[in-house]
Amino acid sequence: MKKQLICTLLCVSMLLASSLPAFAAKTTTEPLEESEVKPLVQAETFETPYAPLCFVDKKGNPVQGLVFSEPTLTRFTDVNGLNEIDAAAATGLYDGGYTGKEKVDFSKPIAFSVTNPVNDETKKYNVRLDDDKTTKLTWDKETPAQSIAKKKEKVSFRVVDQNGKPVSDAQFVLPSQQFLLPTDVNGRTYYYGEPFEMYNVELHYTDSKGNDQHLTKLVTVRDSHLKNGKLSITFKVTV
Structure with missing residues (x-):
């Protein structure tokens, strides 16, 4: 019985071995299905309307380091007191999903707040801005440089x-x-x-x-x- 069982197992193994090359050949020669390549859709781009600003103290000196309380401005005014406000954000155009087709109404005053980040003193502005010309604004409070000096x-x-x-x-x-x-x-x-x-x-x-x-x-x-x-x-x- 043992010899007969071993013989049977050997025969089965030989049959399986002989079928492997045919199976392998069949699987490797079948063409692979290619997925459909869809053309890339170019994302729609638009220009964000920015209004340039210049902050000066009561003597007309540029004020560096001021920040906007709202996320409508790059982080700090520079050494010349310059920065620019995202007019679309300041006027709420992003609230409805801004597509670039909406126009900022620069004929109306735009409200925003500016902060001295060192002492957290804030001033509110409500002024008419221009998207082509720099609007000069006066910061009549303690400047960030004065706050740090203290x-x-x-x-x-x-x-x-x-x-x-x-x-x-x-x-x-x-x-x-x-x-x-x-x-x-x-x-x-x-x-x-x-x-x-x-x-x-x-x-x-x-x-x-x-x-x-x-x-x-x-x-x-x-x-x-x-x-x-x-x-x-x-x-x-x-x-």
């Missing part, structure tokens, strides 16, 4: 180029995605938050060709650094 516990960050010249409007990003004010005409800005150990601080700046660049540097800011206010951290970049 802080005793802080660390300075500075950006200089390959020739040692200051780089203005460079942007630092620190722990918890905290954006520092842009660097001033001296390439300097300040951190006045909580101390941190060995954190990769990001620096974003624009080179001489107008391209956005960034780099990171491992930085430690201790409580003693903040209290004496004398620590200065310099980033050197190529513009």
Whole structure:
């Protein structure tokens, strides 16, 4: 019985083995079904209507570092007090699904709020804007630079180029995605938050060709650094 069983098993194995090449040949020679290739539909694009703005103090000096309370503006006014407001967002055109065909009515005043992010002081504006000409607005409150000057516990960050010249409007990003004010005409800005150990601080700046660049540097800011206010951290970049 054992010999007969073994023989039977061997015969079955031989039959299976002889059928494998035929099966393999059949599966490999059948043409594969090709899925239908549908043409790509180009996404519809449109231009967002922006209105250029310039913020100055009561003496006519540009105010750097102001931000909009609503998400209608890029993050900060620059060293010349310039920025631009997303007029479509400010007038509520996005609420109904903006397609680019809707037009902003610049004949009517546009309402928005601007904030000094250092002391959280806010001012409301309701003015007629122009999408072609820069609208000059007066900030008659304490400026971000004046607010920082009052802080005793802080660390300075500075950006200089390959020739040692200051780089203005460079942007630092620190722990918890905290954006520092842009660097001033001296390439300097300040951190006045909580101390941190060995954190990769990001620096974003624009080179001489107008391209956005960034780099990171491992930085430690201790409580003693903040209290004496004398620590200065310099980033050197190529513009």
